[in-house]
Amino acid sequence: MREVVVTGVGAVTPLGVGARTLHERWTAGASGIAGGEAPCADFDPLDTLTRKEARRADRFSQLAVAAAAEAVAEAGWEGELPYAPDRVGCIIGTGIGGLGTFESNHEELLGRGPGAVSPLSVPLMMGNAGAGTLAMRHGLLGPCFGVVSACAAGANAIGAAARTIQVGDADAVLTGGSEAVLTPLARASFAALDAVSKSGESRPFDARRDGFVMGEGAGVLVLEEADAARARGAQILGYVRGYGATCDAHHLTAPDPQGAGAARAILAALADAGVDAGDLVYVNAHGTSTPLNDRSETLALKTALGADAYGVPVSSTKSAIGHLLGAAGAVEAIATLLALRDHVAPPTLGWEEEDEGLDLDYVPTARPLAIEDGDRVLGLSNSFGFGGHNAALVLEVV
């Protein structure tokens, strides 16, 4: 099977614009959560898009465009693609798609009638709009589609992109996830589900956790076939070594209480990478701060990693930026890569009180990763979504 490398990353998150901004601020203990939500307050679409492009894109696509611009620049793709355009794909996940566009047009429909609905409403809200927009912007003619698996979408997209390269359907893929649903409907729905935090605090794995904090953002990675990337002298940031995807088939919103499906995804990713649980030096947890997820994920890690679960730092990016839903898996894969690169375990902010049975090392403060000479620098990034979707990625920095 062909090897897959990461040559560029980009992110727009509640901690600011830029992947390194996310990594550095999170590691320093900064939080992008304010007033119980985590918006991308620093993001101005007109920094990256023309006015025309901006009005042809829902906010979730705008965020993806900005993240992709950073990733493509880092990969050295600006100006000209390093491969034939039909050998470059684009696979972008989202949980919900252009919900803001949907809501504003529905309001027009009810208030002023069908004639007031914008012809752009469906093209902007469709879940594949992010992928289509990026492909058009960068002239990518290979496999291109959206991935829709709620909060696992970003990770499933990266997994699908890696497979696309491995089997030879493309030599490179722009991939990741994007979400922008800080909207009245999404707020009301998640609140009615009792999924969002009433305290407004994101405290993954802490005994006082009471739900997730809604965030928005995007993460985009440039993946390339390793030999081709080396041949063009690309900077290699890391490797996508393993991918595992499963479904709980248990409940529309609740995870399997034992985390069985999540554990199978983790085991599949480790097997795909050909590594053992003991080889992992860092785990970036899904860690939503909901009572159910953090318990079942802890059980899943114990099932999949065995005794090694207790020896590896496990932290949650959502403690700093809230839950980016369909973007989370991609943003967190990027956060994992940068943590591995800098040999640091960023913290699970706000973790203070141990909950019964939640007894892993949740990294209350950032610290260097324990890496000895000869150790491989391997990390695991977990993502799970409503619908019972589980996706795990094993990433390596060399």
Place this chain on the structure above:
Amino acid sequence: MSTTVTSERVEQVVYKALESFGADPAEFSREATFEQLDVDSLDLAELSQIAEEEFGVPLKGEDVKGIRTVGDAIDLIVSRA
């Protein structure tokens, strides 16, 4: 309605619409083509909606196919209003 719809009034509405689509007002004229202004089929669909709302003139399928310049659009709206 037709008594109040002047060519100047339609031009004003069309220019405002084109500007909102992201086209450059410096390039606006009756002779400018939609291609030059980078105004495509999606923009024209929105322009049709605006014409209907402002002047009660629906511009559908066949109508829009024949128009190439800003002046074509203005004349079509004026003739129907």
